Amino acid sequence: MGDEPLEHHLDLLWGRGSATGRGRPARTTREQVVAAGLARADAGGLEELSMRALAADLGVGVMSLYTHVESRDGLVALMIDQAFAEVTDGLYPRAGEPWRAAAARQARTLWGFYARHPWILGQGSRLPMGPHVLAMEDAFYAPFLDIGLTAVESANAAIALRSLVTGLARDSTSEQDQSRRTGVGLYEYWSSINAVFWDRYFEQEHYPSMTRLWYEGGFEGDDVIAEEGILDRAVGAYLDGIATRVTRTGGPS
Amino acid sequence: MGDEPLEHHLDLLWGRGSATGRGRPARTTREQVVAAGLARADAGGLEELSMRALAADLGVGVMSLYTHVESRDGLVALMIDQAFAEVTDGLYPRAGEPWRAAAARQARTLWGFYARHPWILGQGSRLPMGPHVLAMEDAFYAPFLDIGLTAVESANAAIALRSLVTGLARDSTSEQDQSRRTGVGLYEYWSSINAVFWDRYFEQEHYPSMTRLWYEGGFEGDDVIAEEGILDRAVGAYLDGIATRVTRTGGPS
DNA sequence: GATCCTTTCGGTACACCGTCTGGAAAATCA
DNA sequence: TGATTTTCCAGACGGTGTACCGAAAGGATC
Numbered sequence: 001m002g003d004e005p006l007e008h009h010l011d012l013l014w015g016r017g018s019a020t021g022r023g024r025p026a027r028t029t030r031e032q033v034v035a036a037g038l039a040r041a042d043a044g045g046l047e048e049l050s051m052r053a054l055a056a057d058l059g060v061g062v063m064s065l066y067t068h069v070e071s072r073d074g075l076v077a078l079m080i081d082q083a084f085a086e087v088t089d090g091l092y093p094r095a096g097e098p099w100r101a102a103a104a105r106q107a108r109t110l111w112g113f114y115a116r117h118p119w120i121l122g123q124g125s126r127l128p129m130g131p132h133v134l135a136m137e138d139a140f141y142a143p144f145l146d147i148g149l150t151a152v153e154s155a156n157a158a159i160a161l162r163s164l165v166t167g168l169a170r171d172s173t174s175e176q177d178q179s180r181r182t183g184v185g186l187y188e189y190w191s192s193i194n195a196v197f198w199d200r201y202f203e204q205e206h207y208p209s210m211t212r213l214w215y216e217g218g219f220e221g222d223d224v225i226a227e228e229g230i231l232d233r234a235v236g237a238y239l240d241g242i243a244t245r246v247t248r249t250g251g252p253s
Numbered sequence: 254m255g256d257e258p259l260e261h262h263l264d265l266l267w268g269r270g271s272a273t274g275r276g277r278p279a280r281t282t283r284e285q286v287v288a289a290g291l292a293r294a295d296a297g298g299l300e301e302l303s304m305r306a307l308a309a310d311l312g313v314g315v316m317s318l319y320t321h322v323e324s325r326d327g328l329v330a331l332m333i334d335q336a337f338a339e340v341t342d343g344l345y346p347r348a349g350e351p352w353r354a355a356a357a358r359q360a361r362t363l364w365g366f367y368a369r370h371p372w373i374l375g376q377g378s379r380l381p382m383g384p385h386v387l388a389m390e391d392a393f394y395a396p397f398l399d400i401g402l403t404a405v406e407s408a409n410a411a412i413a414l415r416s417l418v419t420g421l422a423r424d425s426t427s428e429q430d431q432s433r434r435t436g437v438g439l440y441e442y443w444s445s446i447n448a449v450f451w452d453r454y455f456e457q458e459h460y461p462s463m464t465r466l467w468y469e470g471g472f473e474g475d476d477v478i479a480e481e482g483i484l485d486r487a488v489g490a491y492l493d494g495i496a497t498r499v500t501r502t503g504g505p506s
Numbered sequence: 507g508a509t510c511c512t513t514t515c516g517g518t519a520c521a522c523c524g525t526c527t528g529g530a531a532a533a534t535c536a
Numbered sequence: 537t538g539a540t541t542t543t544c545c546a547g548a549c550g551g552t553g554t555a556c557c558g559a560a561a562g563g564a565t566c
Contacts, residue, residue: 008406023513024561051553061516063554072553126424131493143461151471154487160421160487165422170412171379207387209394218404233406237494244493250449276542304524314545316525325524343514 009096012074013081013130030068030078037079046076046119080120081130087113088132091139099143100239106140107235111228114169121170137162147244159241164238168231219244265327266383281313283321283331290332299329299372333373334383340366341385344392352396353492359393360418360488364481366423374423389443390415401499410495417491421484 012030036057041048051072055062069075090110105190114121127133140162146153213219265283289310293302302326308315322328346355346466367374380386393415407486466472 020563022511022563024515026514031428050551051320052551055516063516063556064514066554067514081358092453112398121345131459134463138460139510141466145462145465151466151469152473155466155471156486157481158492159424159483160417160490163420163424164413164417165420165489166423167416167418170423171412171416174537207391208441210486213394213408214397214402216404216494218408222403224405230409230412234416237410237492237498238417238491239489240497241493241495242266243495245490273534274543275534275540277534279543303522305522306544316527317544318548319525442562457541 009070009074010129011114012070013077015131018042026067027059027065028064028068029249030148033065033068033075034082037075038083039075041079041119044123049076050075053113057131065138076123077128077130081128081132083117083120084113084132084136085131086136088139091136092143099147100243102143103161103239104232104235106143107161107231108161108228110136110165111169111231112164115173118169118173121166121173125208144242153245160194161235161238168234260286262323262327262330266322266330266381268358268384277319278313279317280282281311281317281321284313286318286328287331287335288490290328291336294332295370301466303361328381329376330381334385334460336370336373337366337383337385337389341388341392344389346392346395352400353496355396355416356492357485359396360414360484361481363389364416364422364484365416367419374419389478397495402495414488414491417487418484421487425483 001055031055037049037054040054040057046180049072051065052062055065058065065075067076086129087109092101097105120127137158141154144157149157263269286307287422290302290307291308293310294404305315308318310435311318318328322331340362344359348353350358393411395409397410402410
């Protein structure tokens with residue numbers, strides 16, 4: 001009656017391990033389980049992360065994993081929080097760094113992070129409220145303080161910047177993830193698609209804007225592997241808009 | 254040897270049904286299957302969409318579904334494309350509508366669309382190349398033509414706007430989706446989390462930016478149900494940035 | 507050292523999933 | 537009528553997450 005699952009969930013996330021020292025000792029630490037899960041997800045996506053395979057990696061019985069995590073979803077939550085640990089330190093604005101440069105650098109950092117762990121973008125649920133996720137969010141708020149925005153505006157500006165990077169990262173990395181799942185390589189997939197698609201299915205008159213941009217070269221070098229150009233452009237435009245509001249509101253710095 | 258799976262996939266998406274008229278007639282059309290799948294996903298999320306349950310909804314054997322769709326993933330692709338059909342018509346800029354107003358309206362429309370079909374945000378793979386998805390994308394390119402941007406800039410601007418809305422929608426609707434999955438209602442989930450969290454786990458000195466914004470009211474009315482204010486603000490800032498570039502480049506209109 | 511207590515270990519089992527198989531059923535064509 | 541073509545669908549297979557529960561292994565106490 002005293003253990004609600006919600007508290008247990010957060011307890012795990014915040015490392016409130018009992019660790020009484022009594023009873024049979026565990027052959028494995030929670031850190032090891034999470035690290036093995038991270039390695040598996042980074043290598044083959046979240047779908048390669050089955051409890052049986054993970055237990056085999058660790059040389060442990062399947063159900064032994066459940067002494068450290070309450071469920072597979074709980075494990076994924078721990079993995080996500082742990083993954084963000086690698087990036088939170090470098091995310092805070094440096095001393096004397098202008099707010100716009102700091103925000104742009106954060107966007108690049110988050111972009112690179114998602115490129116390394118694309119499986120985090122895969123599932124639709126919100127990020128778990130773990131210490132490192134919170135640290136990441138906290139860092140994103142920092143550049144927008146004391147630049148002449150109201151509190152709500154600052155919060156929204158940071159959230160939107162995160163969402164912009166997340167959305168772009170999702171669009172660009174999902175191809176790689178999908179190719180790994182289906183086993184069809186990225187390159188042959190797109191080349192075969194492109195070879196067949198435009199001739200056979202595409203009817204130009206139905207899609208005038210795309211057709212025009214296509215012939216004007218709007219999609220060159222951007223279709224297969226989404227590079228960082230689009231990120232810089234989008235973040236730049238967004239921060240320009242924020243800068244407009246800052247000066248309009250009469251903010252300092 | 255003539256039927257590659259890729260072509261088959263696109264054939265389904267583009268409605269190249271054979272329909273010879275011979276053989277035993279199907280008790281069900283592909284439209285019915287897709288509609289039933291949409292109803293199920295809208296009601297209970299993608300996880301409630303099992304082939305067995307869907308077949309039971311239609312009063313049909315499980316394997317009969319596979320005469321219309323090649324796999325569950327293929328069915329989801331059809332569902333996504335079909336879902337976008339409800340929104341593509343109103344998405345194109347109207348006659349005489351300024352590009353900025355058209356883009357803002359598109360963002361609102363897409364936002365509402367994702368609120369109605371949050372499961373589309375759930376899986377990480379890119380949108381299927383169906384006729385309605387392409388129409389949606391085509392419409393998003395339209396406002397950014399002929400405003401003084403290069404082709405690449407126009408394409409990137411449209412893609413980024415879509416990604417911004419998608420990212421924000423994902424952040425705000427994932428809560429509802431998650432609550433439906435876990436069975437814990439949205440409201441009691443967040444109230445219990447908030448009641449326990451801030452007192453028990455949160456250590457203010459570790460998260461200075463969030464703490465400041467919290468006490469300054471930056472999160473008021475925005476935490477539980479993300480309303481449209483953040484969307485309008487973010488899209489407004491982004492389009493302001495685009496407008497800056499337009500005039501900087503010396504574009505017309 | 508013997509006993510109790512507490513904790514982890516892990517084999518087994520269950521429900522559920524997507525989908526392959528293959529024979530039966532039902533329509534059209536010759 | 538017979539041949540052909542297509543759909544229907546019960547059953548089975550290998551996969552998943554995880555509940556159950558006795559066995560095992562350490563510390564604490566006597």
